[in-house]
Amino acid sequence: MRRAAIIALLAAARPALAQPAPPAPAGEAGAQPARAQAAGDPAPAVDSPAPAAQVPAAAAGGAAGATTAPPVLGVPLVAPTPPPAARPHRWFVLPVVSYLPETGLGGGLSSGLHRHVEGAARPTSFFATALFTTEHQGLLDLAADSTLPGGTVLGVRARALDFPDRFYGIGPHTQDAQMEHFTRRSVELVSSVEFPIPGLNHLRLGPRLDLRAEQITAEPGGVLAAGGVSGADGSSYLAGGLSATWDTRDRPFWPGRGSLIQAWAVFATDGTARNGAFSRGVLELRHFLPLGHDRVLGLHAYGEQASGAVPFTLLPRLGNTRFLRGIREGRYRDDLVWALQSELRSPLWWRFSGTAFLAAGDVAPSLSAVRIDDAKVAGGLGLRYRLTDEGANVRLDVAASRFGVQLYVLVLEAF
Numbered sequence: 001m002r003r004a005a006i007i008a009l010l011a012a013a014r015p016a017l018a019q020p021a022p023p024a025p026a027g028e029a030g031a032q033p034a035r036a037q038a039a040g041d042p043a044p045a046v047d048s049p050a051p052a053a054q055v056p057a058a059a060a061g062g063a064a065g066a067t068t069a070p071p072v073l074g075v076p077l078v079a080p081t082p083p084p085a086a087r088p089h090r091w092f093v094l095p096v097v098s099y100l101p102e103t104g105l106g107g108g109l110s111s112g113l114h115r116h117v118e119g120a121a122r123p124t125s126f127f128a129t130a131l132f133t134t135e136h137q138g139l140l141d142l143a144a145d146s147t148l149p150g151g152t153v154l155g156v157r158a159r160a161l162d163f164p165d166r167f168y169g170i171g172p173h174t175q176d177a178q179m180e181h182f183t184r185r186s187v188e189l190v191s192s193v194e195f196p197i198p199g200l201n202h203l204r205l206g207p208r209l210d211l212r213a214e215q216i217t218a219e220p221g222g223v224l225a226a227g228g229v230s231g232a233d234g235s236s237y238l239a240g241g242l243s244a245t246w247d248t249r250d251r252p253f254w255p256g257r258g259s260l261i262q263a264w265a266v267f268a269t270d271g272t273a274r275n276g277a278f279s280r281g282v283l284e285l286r287h288f289l290p291l292g293h294d295r296v297l298g299l300h301a302y303g304e305q306a307s308g309a310v311p312f313t314l315l316p317r318l319g320n321t322r323f324l325r326g327i328r329e330g331r332y333r334d335d336l337v338w339a340l341q342s343e344l345r346s347p348l349w350w351r352f353s354g355t356a357f358l359a360a361g362d363v364a365p366s367l368s369a370v371r372i373d374d375a376k377v378a379g380g381l382g383l384r385y386r387l388t389d390e391g392a393n394v395r396l397d398v399a400a401s402r403f404g405v406q407l408y409v410l411v412l413e414a415f
Contacts, residue, residue: 090114092387094394094411096131106133110411114390119149122252123390127411138162151196153204153245160187167224170315170334172363172374180222184313186214192243192264208243210266212236214313224312230275231311237273239280241266253412254345254391255288256296276309286415298343300415305336305367318363318376322414325357326378326399326406334363338370343414345384355382357397357414377401387411 091113096106108131114123124146131139139161146154164183168174189211194204213236218224224232242265249258265281285301302323304316316337319327323339339361347353358379364370380399387394397408 090388090390092392106131106137108132108139112387112392112411114388114392117147117149120147121151122147125390125392135164136162137164151204152206153194154192155194156189156191158187158189161185165330166328167218167222167229167312168331168333169223170229170312171365172332172334172371174332178223180219180224182216182218182222182224184214184216186212186313188212188214194243194245202248203244203246205242205244208241208264208266210237210239210268214311216313229312230309231313235273235275235311235313237268237275237278237311239266239268239272239278241281249286249288251391253388254386254393255286255298256294257288257290259288260284260286273309275311278306278308278310280304280306280310280314293347295344295346298345298415300339300341300343302339302361303337307335310335316363318361321397321408321410324359324361324376324378324401325397325408325414326380326401327376327403328406331403332363332376335365336367336370337361337363341415348383351386353384353386353393355384355395355397356380357382357399 091111093109093111096108096110108129110129111127113126115126116123125144127141127143129139129141131137139159141157141159143157144155148154162183162185164181166179167182168176169178190209192206192208194206197203197205214231215234216224216232218232223229227233244263246259246261249255249260262284263282265279267279268277270277282302282304284303285299287299289297289299291297300323306315312333315333315335317330318324318332318337318339320329323341339359341357341359341361343355343357345353345355356379358377360375360377362370362375378399378401380397382395382397384393384395386392392412394409394411395413397414399406399408
């Protein structure tokens with residue numbers, strides 16, 4: 001069993017309400033929070049290093065990957081006052097202190113802003129997180145997600161990190177004894193624009209752009225130091241492609257009903273990728289079934305595949321704060337990952353809700369090599385505290401797997 005995961009303490013500022021601003025004129029959008037998931041989901045983003053939590057999802061489809069809402073650790077000690085409906089701005093700021101076996105003691109600041117734009121179906125959201133740990137891991141994550149009055153959705157995510165990490169090899173059967181340390185230093189930008197498709201309600205389609213530069217420092221004597229893994233000596237690339245979203249959810253942060261289907265694919269050529277041409281793609285499905293009395297059953301399916309000279313830090317990974325909670329981020333990685341999970345969400349009292357979740361998934365070198373009977377399984381219980389009326393929550397999850405128990409404290413949902 002793995003030693004105890006997170007112990008988090010948080011002394012926090014009261015989520016606050018900004019002064020009302022003049023409503024944006026019709027046809028004009030205000031700033032919007034970057035989508036952690038292919039332009040449709042506020043959750044954290046690509047290749048997220050989760051220093052104790054998830055960095056919400058694919059930017060603009062998962063900004064570079066899957067992951068997700070910035071990894072925020074913290075619990076506000078003072079409840080936010082529900083703002084009058086007439087006021088278009090709602091925001092929060094949370095100083096945070098955390099502890100994880102992977103990160104040691106960490107501290108930082110997280111903030112978020114919802115801005116209602118006249119004529120837009122959903123509010124614009126901004127999230128920012130800065131975190132530093134005693135293991136010398138630093139992260140700055142900025143995300144904006146904006147829905148314009150005409151239905152066009154803009155997603156942007158920018159991230160800079162300096163992150164000592166662990167590599168266990170590639171494949172579904174890697175052992176703890178294979179673990180070696182390395183440090184990632186990278187900057188990345190993921191953006192997407194999805195336009196509504198006339199005649200097809202709830203469907204959006206548009207271009208996606210990924211830009212990234214990364215430096216890797218590996219410990220001597222390991223597989224990475226030997227240079228036998230793509231991207232072990234660093235990488236840089238510009239990749240472009242398409243992003244599509246079909247969304248019928250009643251609200252993006254804490255859905256009570258509806259479905260979300262997201263897909264994106266990007267391609268980097270020999271001329272735009274230092275290590276050689278590669279491609280990456282994601283297909284994600286979410287469905288939220290109301291059970292009555294404000295209880296909701298969430299169902300989630302996720303698949304990601306990569307091919308070509310993909311840097312190892314961008315390979316699909318199993319185990320993070322979005323799916324397979326309870327397994328360390330990046331514990332398994334390969335050319336393909338699949339995951340299925342369910343989560344029961346139920347109100348408890350005031351701004352508090354409870355969850356119970358169960359997930360299964362695995363990695364494989366190809367679709368034909370997937371073995372359902374050898375899937376990894378994890379599950380657990382969670383507690384939610386609502387920060388904003390839009391449903392942005394602080395979440396605390398206690399998850400168990402074959403590796404023991406992990407604790408996650410962050411902002412925004414796994415899905």
